[in-house]
Amino acid sequence: MTQAVVPVTEPLLSCRDLGVRFRAPGGRTARAVDGVNLELRPGEILALAGESGCGKTTLARTLLGLERPTAGEVFFRGRPLGYRGKDLKAYRREAQLVLQDPTGALNPRHTVYEAVAEGLRIHGLHHDERERVADALSRAGLRPAEKFFMAYPHELSGGQRQRVVIAGALVLDPTVIIADEPVASLDASVRGEILALLLRLRDELGLSAVVVTHDLGLAWNIADRIAVMYLGRIVEYGDVDEVLTRPRHPYTRALVSILPDSPVGEPQILTGEPPDATQVPGGCRFHPRCPALRDGSAAAVADDCRRTRLPVLGEPGVACHLRARPA
Amino acid sequence: MADISRTGVAEPSAAPGGTPQSDPAQAAVLRRAYRGEFLRFVAVKFSGALVSLVMVVLTSFFIFRVLAGDPVDAVVGDTPATPEQVAAIRERLGLDEPMGVQFWEYLRSLFTMDWGTSYVSDKKVTTLLWERLPATVLLTATAMILAAAFGTWVGARSGWRRGSTGEKVQVGVSLTLWSTPTFWLGMIAIVAFSVKLGWFPVNGMHSTRGVGDGFWDEFFDVAHHLVLPALTMAAVLYAQYVLIMRTSILEERGNDYLTVARAKGLRDDHVRRLHAVPNALLPTITLAAAEFGTIFNGSVLTETVFSWPGLGLTFYQAIKIPDIPLLQLLFVFFAGTTVLVNFLAEIFYRFLDPRVRRSA
Amino acid sequence: MSTTESPPPPVPADVIKSSGSERPQSARAIVWFRRRAAFGAFCRSYAKHTSGVIGLVVLLAIILATVLAPLYTDRADLNAATAPGGRMESPSGEFWLGTDRTGRPILTMIVWGARVSLQIGLTAAVIAVAFGTVVGMVAAHYGGWLSWLLMRVTDWFIVLPAFILSIALVVALGSASKWVIITAIALNSWATTARLVRAQTLSIEGRPYLERTRALGAGDWHQMTRHVLPNLMPLVLASATLRVSAAILSEASLAFIGLGDPRSFSWGIILARAQAEGAVSYGAWWYVLPPGLAILALVLSFTLIGRTMESVLNPRLRDDR
Amino acid sequence: QDDGGKKVLVVGKVGLNDFEDLNPLDSGWVIQGEINNLMYEPMMTWGQKDYAPAPGIVEKWEFSPDGKTWTYHFDPKAKWSDGKPITSKDAKFTLDLIKGNEVLAGSETSLVDPITSVEAPDEHTLVVTLDKPSGIMNHMNNFHIMPEHVWSKIAKPEEYQGEPGQPTSGPFTLKEFRPKERVVLEANKNYWRKPVAYDELVFQNYETAEAAVQAMQAGEIDFLDSLNPEQATALEKTKGIKINRAPSRHLDMLEFNTGAQTRSGEKLGDGHPALEDPAVRQAIHHVIDKDQLIERILDGNGTPGVGLVAPIFPNYYWDPGADKVEVSAEAGNKLLDDAGYTQKNGDGIRIDPRSKRPLSFRLLYHSDRPAYADVVDFLVTWVKELGIELKPESKESDPLNKDGDAGKFDITFGAWNFGPDPGEDYEYYTCDRGRPEKAEPTGLTMAFWCNEDFDTLQAAEVAEPDVTKRGQIVKDMQKIEYDQAPQIVLWYDYALEAYSGKWTGFGTLPSSGGAIARQQSYYGYAQAHLVGGDEGDGGDSGSSTGVIAGAAVAGVVVIGGIVFFVQRRRTVGERE
Amino acid sequence: MTPVLDIDDLRITYHGSRGPIPAVRGVSLTLDPGETLGLAGESGCGKSTLAAAVLRLLPPGTEVTGRILLDGEDVLTMGWGRLRAVRWARASIVFQGAMHSLNPVQRIVRQIAEPIVLHEGVERAAAEDRAVELMAAVGLPAWRAKSYPHELSGGQRQRVMIAMALACSPDLIIADEATTALDVMIQAQVLRLLKSLVAERSIALVMISHDLSVLTDTCERLAVMYAGRLVEYGPAHEVFTTARHPYSEGLAGAFPTVGDTAARRRPRGLPGDPPDPAALPGGCPFHPRCPVALDACATTDVTLLDVRPGWRAACLRVPATKEADV
């Protein structure tokens, strides 16, 4: 439906030079997102992967307008996102959030019906409320919907709760769903069902989605494209099949290598702790942990790695000195 | 394009966040960082305490000078005074000045530590404070030590053995004590133990007839007088400590490290004593400090019932008159002490508890 | 004490099915049904706490005795000019708890005094809690210097020796009328609630479901009324209950210190009168013990109820009774 | 009685806390005066028999026919406790000191004001010259003279706090002074009259009467005054304690705002205009059944009130006899009807025809005096029969007095310790006081009452040097007040005092059944002695029982701890 | 050779406020010295309960029947004193969530040394020296010894826990979700460390996780639990790739292999919800969710059946698949 209006080539949601900084304790500044360009095409599922603390959640929230960028802009349908109440409200009928922890994402005092209808009520859509709620629930896989209307979240299983959250997003007929680790807190056995649901929604409704995850397997399962983040930047960006089977950035490579039955051979375990957004190293942000620098395979560009900043990745590609100058 | 120009911007050089383990120098770095944070914490808390103190001082002026009016009657005594006398008194007390001047005088008095003279005597109120302070310290400290020692002990045990009959009894006793009006408890204690049984003196701090002149004579005399008021005052505090400690232990009890300790083969009471209690004591300090003000509440009532010649009694006496400069000083003293104790407790707590040493 | 989200109590599983099959219920009816069920569950879980039940029974008994006072006692008996008894009569069939020096029956005094004590305690607590809730919510929601200021003031009030401040206020205001006492007590107890409410509001605001609501486009008002306040209420209620007992104790202590209206018959005043009239040395235990025990019983019952409510609502304290 | 054979009389005091200094020249509080009287012999004292002026340091005195020159002859035996003789020089020094010191003179105006000169022609003679005759010179207000050889060195006599060891002229010297706690007086071994029969007199403070009574019951004190009827009954029942119920000079009364205004007629405060009418006040007087109040509130320990003078002052007390206001609502109603208060509003309250306001009066009472609260009940009930409404309002003493000074009341309670000299007391009811100069609170104007006849009599009374004649004038004044009723004296309550049966011989004032404490002389304590002479008694055994009790408590704690421990040991297995 | 751990028909029932909860319902297991076993299953299936039972750490009032032999000694019947001696010296546990498993106000060296002092009676100082050595073994520098737990990152804390578990050279270490809370990369670090240490010292390891791929990577054998029972038990790799129980199969499918085109855009999982241990369905507890359930499944309570020696599965279809296999 919506696809007809928007030309396929034009991104639905995008951002340019996006930066978000936080004031961290001790007077420091955390550069949670620090220069990101990203495009989400209609009907596409984009995975956002990376270690803990690399800024995935912040980026997702900023795309949703929940966080105001300190630099750069978010574009929706080619227009910059406004932050006035009215603009945001309008935007929020189109872009919806699905959170990691479905238990926390539902008010324990609200019934499923209330939780799903809340979006309608906020936007003043009182017409056919019951039908719309029922429809959203059944689209989210909770059938028969009426059976769940009066249930409280704590009476449902984790998978069902996540479906309720998704139904709450679907009820407003959005075009984009941004899901932050949508299955991370779910039991292994029900994970697949939820992912399948997301895929089906894309296929049936043409929904686009950004799925934040640290699990590359998940990206492999459902995503079309993947953006790998490191310390507030996207270091590699491209089709899932491409990036995950033939990772080009040493970081992506390490991430893929530690998977069981990994397609890239020997596991390369990065030493050290996840990076700290308040202390961003100069040069290539990854250089202190870079295995390529360590094993000498990047000796040629070692200097650049330590000193020269990499440009912000604007399109599918990789941000690495090693790849920038093919040896 | 825009990107390229930005790449040239110099960035802060790499902090050692990337590879932390292998660098021993980092211990020093971290320690310095923590110390800096600690100092900042102290500074923040200190400024907070300072603001509180200023508020205490202002409140004191507001309540006693602005709200409360003219205390001349209090000064003149049983026999009526002539208008000339009244005027003279007003002038002597500075009550004829406009409020602004009085405030200025008040502020000046703060810095010179000259709080004026009592309305009923010509003594400096600060002198009165110092005279009465030791008795209060003796009473409150005894009560507090008793209550804290027994209270935390019992609280720790009852929290540890939650659901046991012993715990239920302890909590019941504590709640009952907490709900008992202190003054009433004191009244009953006097009737029962002093008047009826004759075990303890009725009230006061010294025997009415005087005792021997030796140190120990006096010591035992005072100690004998101290028993009932200290126990009365300790009752509420005890209840507080039991409940606070019990809650802390309960919060602590759910933590896995206690299971780990048990799994390591520690016996139950070692787990409690070595792990649970020390950890639970830490939050207890803050909670107890927050309740510190109640000690003064209790001391006013207890000292009044037992005619214990401390600050609480002085406060009560000053109310009856009302002796404004004295009330003012006592109010600032009580509130100020409480603010200070809380400040110190916060610092102390942070110093003691590694969990909060780093705010991040 | 940190408090956590209080999920509604477990509801029997069959509710889902039964309400699902009888579709045509109106949403309002369903909500009411659910509320009733939740309340029922709360009651069931409350009923498991013996101490809470005892507190409730005692409180209800006191309230009943107070409300029915006009039926079985005569207010005129409290007028010295028309008091029925003799001077300091000890308990008898006619006067169960004896009389005071002008012949007022102590029992009647206590029964009518309960009204005053309850009234002062409840009013002060309600004012304090209402004020504290507003301050706490504002401080939590709006942040910035306003929040800083509010919290400083709150902390200050928490730290101050409340009773001393109450005394100072009453002395300064010169009259120990009911409203002055109520104000003095309320002024000293709102802060605890404010701190609690602020912490709780912050914690609720940090919950993902508020994030979700915001993502759905909800404004402050919607967030506050639909999510924060309802989640806050049970805790505020429990806190209010505890406030009442503190307020009753404060009133009694103030009265004892001599700050109270001597012609009213709050329990504190009765004790102050007993003290002034020499009841203790007279050996008139019937004049001294019952009012004190009444205070104890009322305060204890509110405390027990408050604590039970807290532990029912706070799962951390709930695990096993 | 006490250890080491020292004989100690311990007196419990409620209200020792009211003052912080013991300046013999400035005793604002009754207790201050009481203690100073024990240390300083006055020039003339109040005769123990009937309050008639009696010799003190002065053996005898006379005045000139115009009453302006007074000559005092000093007792040559009189000497300070340090052995130095007491001379007229000391008296001159002290009088000059007071006269020249603003603060000290402030509390002795009626004595000092008329004095023009003080001469000491020789060591034993003092001649005081006045500018107008003054009755006070017969007793000189009981004021104390100070030893010149000590006090001339005190720079600021008005700030003298009371120091132990100072030479005194009376039966005691100050040994220890702990303000608000304890005052210890030591018998003056050099006392030039008969020294007291024991060694020390201790005034021990108690915060509340109850505490003191309990101490009395526990045997910690030997004497206690200001009991209420219940406490007296309770102590009477205690073994070894005796009670003295004696008429006193204390009274409680109702005071009316009789129309507060300044001398120029500017209105002050917000008093009810109807109370300006003596008929209304007298009508209220008619329904106050003082006998019933005394019975119900005081348990019979009092006599019905008439004027400011209590019956213990036979020279001044006025007995209304047939003029006594009878207790009769009928009479009261008639009075009101006749005065034109015939209209009533819907609630049956009479309307003041002039101001059109209902006769609804505010009644201020002290929140710290439960007896007043009870009296209020009676008053409210009684005046209802007159078609008058009372609205009771309680206040702390301090703000209450403030409202009183500002005329912001209709009716209020008051209390008074009369005399013994009537001059100063009645000064407060003169127009000078009743009508302040400026329209602002002045402090201690009484009922804002003004009556010229009364003022004339007062002027005459003050100036009358002859004691008997003066008494007659005072009686006439009382009659005027009784008729006009600016205040209604409810009762003269008895002093209720308890003393240990081990002591006896307390000197009452007047000797025929008066109070022991709160005297303006030293008879009470100074004449006391232990029963059976010198035999000291071992005191109570409190401290040893206390130690036993302490040990018992400790024992219980220890045993409890052991039990706890043992029990824990037994259950330890189940808890791991 | 006596097995390090021999569990026989273990049944554990909690008696909480909601009535009895049978958390473990008849589990038998043996573990030889140096052997590594992965225990998988979804949340609430009783994995932690089982682990805690080995050292009898269950809350009072829990009903435990069956037999747990640690080096041939029955844990369930031994006296308290003996039990305390056995705890940590014979078997130690690395708990779920290292954040809470360390005493926040004690320095880590002291916590590592604590069991050494306790069990070997050495001096504190000597024990702390040993603790520092252990820290080195898990890759923590000596200067970290004086740190408090909150000063360490999650991975470092987990290393401390591992060092602590090694302190008394136990024969068995139970790692209960030791890495679940960690980031992927750290998880890989810790797992590798644990694996090498255990191999080096030939300590038997029971590793609990719900992530089959992690277990397969680390352990030789795999046990899959469902609703308090073992439903499959066999060589790790085989169970992961060709599970015989539909539940194990579903669980394994939830972790796709990157690069495996069969899994691309085809997420797999099990329908339905995890069972409520308080109200288990009759018959095979898995049958309501089972995609291949037979009619008999609703009524027959299946026990473990041999797939082949050393590989057993509790499914009615086992013999059938076995035939098909042949």
Ligand SMILES: Nc1ncnc2c1ncn2[C@@H]1O[C@H](COP(=O)(O)OP(=O)(O)OP(=O)(O)O)[C@@H](O)[C@H]1O
């Ligand atoms: N509100 C905030 N205030 C301060 N710092 C923040 C805030 N939110 C995030 N950060 C910091 O920004 C960085 C990125 O955080 P973010 O939550 O976006 O990471 P993430 O990739 O989602 O991590 P995870 O996988 O753990 O969810 C972190 O270092 C975090 O500490």
Ligand SMILES: Nc1ncnc2c1ncn2[C@@H]1O[C@H](COP(=O)(O)OP(=O)(O)OP(=O)(O)O)[C@@H](O)[C@H]1O
């Ligand atoms: N102390 C307890 N009292 C009552 N029931 C309990 C208790 N501990 C655990 N349970 C219940 O026992 C069952 C098994 O719990 P257990 O912790 O062993 O599961 P688990 O497999 O470790 O799950 P997870 O993967 O979430 O850690 C659960 O249903 C749980 O609710």
Ligand SMILES: [Mg+2]
């Ligand atoms: Mg995140």
Ligand SMILES: [Mg+2]
């Ligand atoms: Mg577990």
